[in-house]
Amino acid sequence: MDATGFDAWALTLVVFLPAVGALVMMAVPRARELELKMIALGASLATLAVGVYLLFAFDYGNAGTLQFGVHKGWIDAINADYILGLDGLSLPLLILSMVIIPLCVIYSWEHIPEPGNAKALLILMLILASGMNGTFVAQDLILFFVFFEVVLLPMYFMIGVWGGENRRYASLKFFLFTLFGSALMIVSFVALYFVATNDAGAALNTFNMSELAAAAGGDLARGTQAIIFAGLFMGFGIKVPMFPFHTWLPDAHTEAPTVGSVILAAILLKLGTYGFVRIALPFLPEGAAAWAPWIGLLAVIGIIYGALGCLAQTDMKRLIAFSSVAHMGFVMLGIATLTPIGINAAVFGMVAHGIITGMLFFLAGSVKERYHTLEISRLGGLLKSAPRMGWILAISAMASLGLPGLAGFWGEFPAILSAYSPGAGLSEGTFRTYMVIAAVGTVFAAGYLLWLFQRSAFGEPKPEWEGHVIADVNRYEWAAWTPLIIAMVLFGWVPGLIFGVVDDVSTGIACSIGTAVVGDCPWTG
């Protein structure tokens, strides 16, 4: 699978170009702000350019196999290699990550939050980009772990330095929760290395993710798989975050600066769900089947809990944060069904949530900048005072609540649908109950989002803002937001753009689970 020529370098470039940009920026004095911004933008756009190349060079007929592969020695002593590869599961998320970062850089052009220091903020963004891109293309568990962790410190600093009132608490909470998960996750990775076997029972002793996925648990006992899965569940589930580990999320989002919230919502959360689909499910099919009903349960609790949480919020940003808990619940429900439709829906849900919630956090940031508050009760009349921004909020809220024709729909609806007939011998009764609960959740979602939109955009502007000029969308905001709005509509009308790419991988994963657990794969055509 090793690629040649430029293809062999493409993924390495995608991972390290942002980091190189960050290194260059470190050498430039802080006062030369414009140059620093240009370098950051240049590095992120160069990465995106490689991404565009990948989009064109990707062999869509073979989306189920890893492409642009690189395989070099790294840490011989523990058999960990530098393996990168891109398949239909990684591609949409990688592109999402590569698009969001330059948009964040553009948005930061004029919006450097207190206490300033564009240099440090942009450097952290680029380091985050390297970590996130790396996570999506790493095909070795240790390499994956390193990239997974690289994003922690930059986000910690982003929240802690540029955050709001409660930033110390929020940043530490974010860090400790995630670190706890990853500590257990690495124990599970090491366990996989030592106990994973092939079907003949011979130890694999590898961190190579495609080999572990191909073995599909081998002849590991269901109990062992369930225990190792539990460690992975902690690592990924906290990151997603799943109820009851979600409590770090509202705090982190509320306190984080706008771009921090955007990156956190759009990409960091996806590292968790991606981990489930890429690692936990295919490596440990029996473990996944054992845990799936519980994951489904936590997912629907998350959907309802997140929605109720939203209804209780008075702060716009906190409301959006709670809506993330609900949306990630749909993603996890899709994953828990262990079916191709469910996994397709989950990946679509990840991308859609990244675009929509990223957009909503951008909006919240701009509203905050204009009104200096996010108290929903003090906002109002946005459609009058800043009509363009009001309409963008309308589209984003509609997309978020899952209106057909916009991207959000294709994440939620198939996830609910997939729960009707779960795979791998899971109880239909249980999952159909989840299906009903999740469907009720969509009604709640419509409720809180419309409520948010109505209270902040309808009516007359509040008297307290009389005399204030509420500026409409400026050109930097247009530049940062237009791609997201286009994507919302585009993926809403042509969902096949994502489903078509992901389908091979998700069918492969669902099949290998089905074969391993019940000896049957009903989905192959």
Add this chain to the structure above:
Amino acid sequence: MNLGSMLAFVRPDLDWHALAPELTLLAVGTLVTVADIALDDKAKRMMPTLAGIGLLVTLVPILTLAVDGAERPMFGGAYVVDDFSLVLKALFILVGYVVVLMSVDYVREGDYYENEYYTLLLTSLLGMVMMASSRDLVSVFVALELLSIPAYMLAAWRKGGPRSNEAGLKYYLMGVFASAVMLYGMSLVFGVAGDTDFGTIAAALTGEGASPIIIVAILFVLIGFAFKVSAVPFHTWAPDTYEGAPTPVTAFLSVASKAAGFVALLGLVFVAFEGAADVVQPFFWVLAAVTMTVGNLIALRQTNIVRMLAYSGVAQGGFMLAPFAVAFEDDAWQLPGTDITTTPYFAIVVYAVIYAFMNLGAFSVVLAVSRRTRSGDISSYGGLFSYAPGMAVLMTLFLAALAGIPPASGFFAKFVVFWALAGAGTPAGWVLAVIVAVNAVIAFGYYARVLQQMWFEPVPEMVALGVDSGGDDDEIDVAEAANSTAEQDEYGDAWLATETRQATMVRFTPGKIPMTGALAAALAITAIATLAFGVLPGLVSHFGEVATFHFGG
């Protein structure tokens, strides 16, 4: 060494090449002393340079021996120069070099005795270098005393300060007590085995079962070293000694002295006590679990950065002890592509190497920052990022390494510990791995306190004079703080507060940190090592493998 054979003395064959590192070190130490007597005061400025160059020269015979690669046993097997010993000798010499770099300005500006300081440092290093080759109870003990006694004196080097005196005295009393316990244990081991050679002890203990005498003998020896590596509950000297001792000495003790303890333990546990797994493994399981947990929990409550690093060092020691708990479990797990079958051994060597550089780095930053703030309070790090971003980034790197966050080197150290524990495949190993994982998270709590100060907090207006940073600095405006009681409430930590709040509060002006070439070099070496070992752990694992080879084959 069989005592009977000593009656008729035969001059042992000396392999001068094998002894060249030790002899070079001895010669440099002597040279420093002689030069001080013979030359005038001006020449004293040359002492650190001389010591530093001497250390680098010592690396030459280590390299030639490594290239040669032959195993060279001497003195009836009591002293062996092999790959393992060479890797650790090189580590000790490098650590010594960094400590010299850290000491230059500290010792000079503090107006302390210079040449004696470096002579003692070199002597202590000589003991460590010997420890790496010792394969016999007697040579272990001699090496241990040789490295400890100069260290007692170094700890009390700021003899004008009561804290430093306390540090030295406490270290001395505890150290001597530990030696006595250990020596008693060694005599019992000799009584059982009839010999002091590791190999013969192993043969004698195998199949003996756990008789009370063997249990007591082994436990006493191990407890002696538990003092040395400051394992809980034998750690009580460490925080006071670390805080009171001159900061470069603290760095030296927390890294080199601790590593020497681990080197001795490696030989003792893996070779001499191989037959007593039933005693050794449970002992280390409990010791490791308690050490990392208690060290971490107490570190959470520290307000002084050196004390915090001291307790963090205790906890890190716990991580390093953990692989001993599975030292003799199924060693069928081979390191891929090698014939290394003893992963715990490998893990401890790798951890020791990585820990040395990241911890020295953290202490170097503490030294550098205290040149500006004159304080050891964690709160004095407030706003460091705003006036010294480079220093804040370096400290972040070292703390991230200590906390085990990639891509700084510490994550690989933690990883190999997991690796060793998981590789054992026993429930005890798995449980300890989870305990290590949970402790790694707790540890971030206190490293984060420093990160928060550096990055999130404003620059403090007043700081408590604490860490003695040597000479006077005119820029700092000394003033008694009237509001010190108010600040005391903020911490609400009575026993610590009384200790740290007695210090004078001075007004603090942020500004460029006065750097010196030597300190900058120390920072550069440690930072490069910390980053390189993290991004390319193959570098350090290579040395770990080399060191472990002599064991497997």
